[in-house]
Amino acid sequence: MTEQNALSQIYLDANATTPVLEKAADAALITMRTMFGNPSSSHITGLQAKQIMERTRGKAQQVIGSGQGHIIFTSGATEGIQTAILSALCEAKKHLDDNKQYTLLYGATEHKAVPESLRHWNKVLGVNAEVKAIPVDRTGKLDHEFIAAHIENALMICTMAVNNETGVYQDLQALEQTIRTVNPSVFWMVDCVQALGKRALNIAHTSIDYAPFSGHKLYAPKGIGFVYIREGAPFTPFIAGGGQEGGLRSGTENIHGMAALEVIFDELLKTDNAAFASFEQLQTYRTQLSETLKQAFPTITFNHDFENSVPTTLNFAIPGFSSKEIMDLFDAANIRVSSGSACSSKVTRSFVLDAMGLPAWQSESAIRMSFGPATTQQEITEACDRIKHCAQALGHSCLLQHNNTVSEKEALDGLVQFKVGGACCWLFVDGASKSAVIIDPLAELVDRLKTIIQCQQLNVVAVLDTHGHADHESSRIELVNQLDNCDHLGWPKATKSVTLKGHHLDSIQCGDFDIAKLPTPGHTQDSVSYLILDKSNDSEEIKYLFCGDLILMGALGRTNFATSSAAAMYESLLIVKNISDQGTILCPSHDYNNEFATTIEAECKRNTLLNDVLKGQLSLASFVEQKSIVDQQINDESGSEILCGASVCSKASFELKEFSARDLEQHLLQHPTTALIDIREPHEYALHHAQQFDQNVPLTRLVDFIARFGQDKSKELILVCRSGSRSQVAAQALARLGFSNIGHLKGGYALADLPR
CATH class of the missing domain: 3.90.1150.10 (Aspartate Aminotransferase, domain 1)
Incomplete structure (x- = not known):
């Protein structure tokens, strides 16, 4: 390439x-230049514009098979949806029976514009019907039995011809049979936006009352669309004013948009040599x-x-x-x-x-x-x-099986963080010995981890869980069936002992590092923390502390599971404080807000509950009482989803230096010692990007970067990525952990003339 x-x-x-079809763009441009008249004007220029409008309307009728139904031009699908729902509910309101409970039905996979519009007009018009989602099966097909059971008292039903996320289409003929058998008079809107040009439409042969369409989904410009209204269906203008479109939709018509749309219709109507x-x-x-x-x-x-x-x-x-x-x-x-x-x-x-x-x-x-x-x-x-x-x-990058030679692959050394949803999995590699340990493995990552292990030729000394997880099954057994004599969390029985600040801990060796186990019950009875100890100095120092769900970013782990104990957590927090330092990097099992890792120092600044415990300002009894309140909040927030901890304080946000491309160029000339850090993943470089940055620090290696360069937190770092989103997230994470001179390129290299 x-x-x-x-x-x-x-x-x-x-x-x-x-993109706008070239012929459609040309038609729009010509119209803007030479046939720009107002269709309401009676002079020749106005009549020319009106001819374009009516010609386009006629072709729209042909394309969708509208018969005697009306075609009204709109700004797009959203306006068409509002027009349909407003028209139907205004008419339905005239015939409401105070003794009946009515419903408004919509497909559970509809575009959000539909249910939100139903709720909006239902409330504004005072209809007060119950808005209900129609379930779908595993293939995305609407539940016809549900429709039959709920359609009798429905004022309106909204369905979709083709889904925008999956492309799944509904059998409109079968759907019509289900609807009209029970309720012949219910108003029926079908969102046809994704069907135009992809499914045959003959709307006049159906009892569909309303059907919105959008031009920009099929090579016309944004800002032009149309809505079909069945002959005899009630209509209330969504936009009132000068009386354009026969009083049905006011506002000066978008003639150049219609000219472009006419070209699209021409292509759809061609039988050969079409652009489509x-x-x-x-x-x-x-x-x-x-x-x-x-x-x-x-x-x-x-x-x-x-x-x-x-x-x-x-x-x-x-x-x-x-x-x-x-x-x-x-x-x-x-x-x-x-x-x-x-x-x-x-x-x-x-x-x-x-x-x-x-x-x-x-x-x-x-x-x-x-x-x-x-x-x-x-x-x-x-x-x-x-x-x-x-x-x-x-x-x-050893993330997928491929026939690359070992010499072509980037050798891993240090800590890699993987995430699935809010859950974290950690891989620590001692590059010199190729020894590795995996902490809190996730089922979704099994194949990926196996590939990395094989590709990097790693010797996995242990695969460990920090506790029995409530929100997912551990995949440890799938990764370590060759490792025997372990407890239920994967800790080997044959271990040695290390002493750290008066604590005697079981440990195993991972190359030049020791991995020590520290019991930290609370979140669960079996909760433990793992310490990676650097043996390069005379005395072992904690490089990372994997704390499971004891301390999370902005939160403490839940203690209202059957095997939880807030009292035990209180003691575990004090032990972690005693054995580690304020700046020790804590690597939790969950990261719900993309903050990557934390320290006791950073958490105490925003988590009052944790701060009061560690400073001796909160008794055990008071902690247990306050923790139960926090846990109830987590229950209320999570609903049916299991959250192992939820933020009890606002997400940390920092004032960052944001650079435009031009400002960054000048800044780098004036401050040559500034480090420009590209945080794209290595495989993005493999797709022939020039590597003209000071360093590549992908998000999966951000915590490793913090550990390696955390001693010089005052050095100016400017982060760059593709769009600016990853660089902003990473910059905020670094700032929260004490890096004091952080900036990023707003909009990323996608909007800048930077080396790629």
């Missing part, structure tokens, strides 16, 4: 938006992409059934990799995809995949790859080639 910044973009996020690929060709593209993905990532899981999905959407997850990791990997290869859910610093999942009942790891790790009908064979071929290179890059 060529250098990264010379690679053309392969855009595979068409369900989010599409046939349905059969789109299926071929999907087959090529899916087969390449399976070859590149053999453990891949597709989150939907291709049998009931449009061919332009692939939704998948790769065990052991978060959606953010795969997005960054593909982005490094100039392939644009999206996650199955919104990315944020907290744990997020796809509500669509959750509704389908898929496992949490699939929902959290989902990737959506979507293309449009204007995609070419050349683009698909190039995308497949780059996907293979992505897999090779992961192999280079």
